[in-house]
Amino acid sequence: MSQVLRALPADVRRRSAARRGPLPAGRLDLVLLLAVASLVGLGALLVWSATRQRLLAAGGDPTAFLQRHLVNAAVGTVLGAAVALVDHRTLRTLVPLVYVGAVAGLVAVLSPLGSTINGAHSWIVLPAGFQVQPSELAKVAVVVGMALVLAERRDGEHEPATPDVLLALGLAAVPAALVLLQPDLGTVLVLVLIALAVVALAGARARWLVGLLVAGVAVTGVAVHVGVLDDYQVDRFAAFADPALDPQGVGYNTSQARIAIGNGGLTGTGLFEGSQTRGQFIPEQQTDFVFTVAGEELGLVGGALLLVLLGVVLWRGLAIAARAPDVFGRVVAGGVVAWFAFQSFVNIGMTLGILPVTGLPLPFVSYGGSSMFACLVGVGLLQNVHLGSSAR
Numbered sequence: 001m002s003q004v005l006r007a008l009p010a011d012v013r014r015r016s017a018a019r020r021g022p023l024p025a026g027r028l029d030l031v032l033l034l035a036v037a038s039l040v041g042l043g044a045l046l047v048w049s050a051t052r053q054r055l056l057a058a059g060g061d062p063t064a065f066l067q068r069h070l071v072n073a074a075v076g077t078v079l080g081a082a083v084a085l086v087d088h089r090t091l092r093t094l095v096p097l098v099y100v101g102a103v104a105g106l107v108a109v110l111s112p113l114g115s116t117i118n119g120a121h122s123w124i125v126l127p128a129g130f131q132v133q134p135s136e137l138a139k140v141a142v143v144v145g146m147a148l149v150l151a152e153r154r155d156g157e158h159e160p161a162t163p164d165v166l167l168a169l170g171l172a173a174v175p176a177a178l179v180l181l182q183p184d185l186g187t188v189l190v191l192v193l194i195a196l197a198v199v200a201l202a203g204a205r206a207r208w209l210v211g212l213l214v215a216g217v218a219v220t221g222v223a224v225h226v227g228v229l230d231d232y233q234v235d236r237f238a239a240f241a242d243p244a245l246d247p248q249g250v251g252y253n254t255s256q257a258r259i260a261i262g263n264g265g266l267t268g269t270g271l272f273e274g275s276q277t278r279g280q281f282i283p284e285q286q287t288d289f290v291f292t293v294a295g296e297e298l299g300l301v302g303g304a305l306l307l308v309l310l311g312v313v314l315w316r317g318l319a320i321a322a323r324a325p326d327v328f329g330r331v332v333a334g335g336v337v338a339w340f341a342f343q344s345f346v347n348i349g350m351t352l353g354i355l356p357v358t359g360l361p362l363p364f365v366s367y368g369g370s371s372m373f374a375c376l377v378g379v380g381l382l383q384n385v386h387l388g389s390s391a392r
Helices: 002-007 008-019 030-057 062-086 088-109 132-151 162-180 185-201 208-226 231-241 254-265 291-322 327-352 369-391
Strands: 114-117 120-125
Touching: 030 062, 030 162, 030 291, 030 369, 062 114, 062 369, 088 120, 088 132, 088 162, 120 132, 132 162, 132 185, 132 327, 132 369, 162 185, 162 208, 185 327, 254 291, 254 327, 291 327, 291 369, 327 369
Parallel strands: none
Antiparallel strands: 114 120
16 A cells, blocks of 8 residues: 555645544634524524524424524534545545435425425425425535536646536536425526536636526527416516516515615614514525524624625635636635625625525525535535645
């Protein structure tokens, strides 16, 4: 074994030794970790506030959702740490397994194993009441799967070959089509934006980017007109186009969300003191509309703090992508940043009424195990690329 190691190039031996050795805290991106931990902590408080009154009224434990949120964060942290610390080459070998697992989960959702929760047929209910949403794992699978294909047979000085781009787009199209059949248009849009970012970061020509944008618009239009989307999803677009269309029906959520945020003013009403939140006027407030809790109870200051923390995560992700030691690392890091950025923009945008309601959770903040696991695995991917850069 020692003879084999001596035969390797010096830079490969250095990276291998660095991976085998102890992991000093200074080698991690601590700013990224601190921002993510702050978002998870802030999200726990918001989820607690959004659910405690309802649980108290039902005679239940007012901290039940808080406890589950913290457990989800702990499990997600373990998963993210495992991804961060795995060897760079081992990570590549695991990519096909991650992709196949994600596709298998999406197929299972469309089988009798799938369940409909809150109008979305996107879940698999496991024993003991655990719920899994495979479309969240699909986001991770599309990032790493496309990155592997676009980086495997080239170096950083050449654009990807046409067959590789087509194969990568095919890898993204399969889970996107399965998610569209659920139907979950919000997640489909996230997958399309991830694919667009990955192709751009891999150095593909502009025609591929234009083609992806045109295809995304065309698929959305076809889905609306041929009846792939459910009626309530089409109604959401109609309510977005005309906010006064049905304020007590399909437009109720966004109307109440704007009232809650406006009620917060500059500094908010105080945690647990929001009248809209305590009165339970906003459905699913702990998940899709969790930003309304921040807006009402923490005010403009609290909402701005949340945005700053999300901005720090995106900034560190872009810095990691810029310093990545290879094309695979750069594309993975950039794909994760695109995922977090677009999903955050859509979630907060629909809360403010500037985008249609799509049912996307706010990364690291919204309640939900599958979303938390996927997002913290995404952070693990960023740390993995960062550690690869530190080992150079």
